[in-house]
Amino acid sequence: MRAAVPSVPAVLCGSVGLLLLLLRWRRWRGLWRKVKEARERQERGLEQMDKAVRSFRQQHPSVDMVSILSLSLPELSKKIQDGSLPPEHVFYAYVGKALQIARETNCITEYMQESETQLQHTKPGEKKGLLYGVPVSIKDSINCQGHDSILGFVKNIDKPVAEDSVLVQVLKRQGAIPFVKTNVPQSLISYDCNNLIFGQTCNPLLYTRTPGGSSGGEGALIGGGGSILGFGTDLGGSLRFPAAFCGICALKPTGNRLSKKGVVSGIFGQKSVTAAVGPMAKDVESLALCMRALLCEDMFNLDSTVPPLPFNEEVYSSTQPLRIGYYETDFFTMPSPAMRRAVRETKQLLEEAGHTLVPFELTNVDYSVYNFCFRGMFADGGVTFLKNFEGELEKGNIGILSWLMKSPNWIKTLLSWITKPFVPRLSNVIRSMRANTVEELWSLHHEIEESCHQFIAQWKKLNLDVMLCPMLGPALLIGYPAKLSVAVSYTMLYNSLDFPVGVVPVTLATDEDEKELKNYQGYFQDWWDRTLATAFSSAEGMPVAVQCVALPWQEELCLRFMKEVETLVMKKNMIV
Secondary structure, X not given: OOOOOOOHHHHHHHHHHHHHHHHHHHHHXXXXXXXXXXXXXHHHHHHHHHHHHHHHHHHOOOOOHHHHHXXXXXXXXXXXXXXXXXHHHHHHHHHHHHHHHHHHHOOEEEEOOHHHHHHHOXXXXXXXXXXXXXXXXXXXXXXXXXXXXXXXXXXXXXXXXXXXXXXHHHHHHOOOEEEEEEOXXXXXXXXXXXXXXXXXXXXXXXXXXXXXXXXXXXXXHHHOOOOOOEEEEEOOOOOHHHHHHHOOEEEEOOOOOOOOOOEOOOOOOOOOOOOEEEEEEOOHHHHHHHHHHHOOHHHHHHOOOOXXXXXXXXXXXXXXXXXXXXXXXXXXXXXXXXXXHHHHHHHHHHHHOOOEEEEOOOOOHHHHHHHHHHHHHOOEOOHHHHHOOOOOOOOOOOHXXXXXXXXXXXXXHHHHHHHOOOOHHHHXXXXXXXXOOXXXXXXXXXXXXXXXXXXXXXXXXXXXXXXXEEOOOOOOEOOOHHHOHHHHHHHHHHHHHOOOEEEEEEEEOOHHHHHHHOOOOOOOOOHHHHHHHHHHOOOOOOEEEEEEEOOOOXXXXXXXXXXXXXXXXXXXXXXX
């Protein structure tokens, strides 16, 4: 009996399948080659930093790098301005320290070697900006001419941008020297700091903890002392998480107080939740100096959508007693014992200093999280967000989320209905991922505006100047933020409202906090609450911060309040 001969269609189908597999393999190999090249470029940059610092130290062995690194930004700037400290000494002191922190935490993705050229062009006697000679670090997603803005996506490797963002242009005109770009999580929509290309960034204070995100590279670098001033972005806490987790300060301004032109977003086009670009530094006075420098004619001319509001020195330097609203919980994410204690201790310090503290009752935070934040960000059902991951080697931690977003509305509605009796928060998250019609989106925007007006009315009814709020902390264990997206409630509220808000570290987690954490159950007693308790655990000695909030466009008042909190905490620590 003769063997059966495969039909022509079967042979063709098999050949086509083999060809598709071959093409897929070639493409996969090409993508991994790009990843390898990006990692090699990262390593070459660190080697260039090492070589530059070694060369400088050989030529200037007597320069005291430690004393330079101990200066605050205002002190450093003053010494550079009056000529008592050469910019070259400052630059290489920070390049050396940044290299050390990068080796320890994996926070730097690229060394901008042209910064050395910019340094050489700083001339004595020339007109000096407020940040003259100050080396600054820049988040990966903020465009710098000639460099990639990768966002953890392979497709963005080897695509250097043609122009500096407005922020970077203004920094350079003020004399600052951008010298490194820092790591971010893939897509930016995370408060951890990990991607396939550059890997995990660690917290400089404890390597098992996350530095926060998405400006996590900045948080780690500044928290470790490798940068005196850095810049990140904030869509749901992306400046504030790294600052709080790494024990530094940050300011999320009103969305358009600083230009976002040339700043890449993780979700293009969405307007429901307002993003902002802002500074990060070791102390509040450094943030204030930065804002003085940025709120200048160059900022207003380069981006005419930014309102021409120069820094209001009178408001920032005022010593009048403040009327301060406060709350210890948002009744959605149960605060850790350390979070609650941080607010109570700060409240007591403020009252003892002569300020008036008024309880503020938050309502419907759960509705805001699900409908304004999650639904607003993914109003198209997640289509725009998912496009970022097309053709990528890895989709981060969005596997189930990706499947959910791709599902039709009827499946999302069905799943939401099924899970509601057992896991109500999951049910609401699923429902918030439904694709909206244009009419529904417009209605949502109207609802967000009305909610903001109601919040402000409550604020003004109490005659408040500012607000004291909890900040998630201490730093979570690495990998846990991906499991705890709902824990952004304390931060994301103020992106939805578009209020300026800053973070100030006020205390450290204690053994007593750890003991109380054993009784932590959460408000819903679900998987998320149990996971959050684990993520908080074993963090003794890690910093815990508070949020300081002001009304829109009142960044100077927000900074003034932050400065008051910082000063009172420092006085208390000196006495102790």
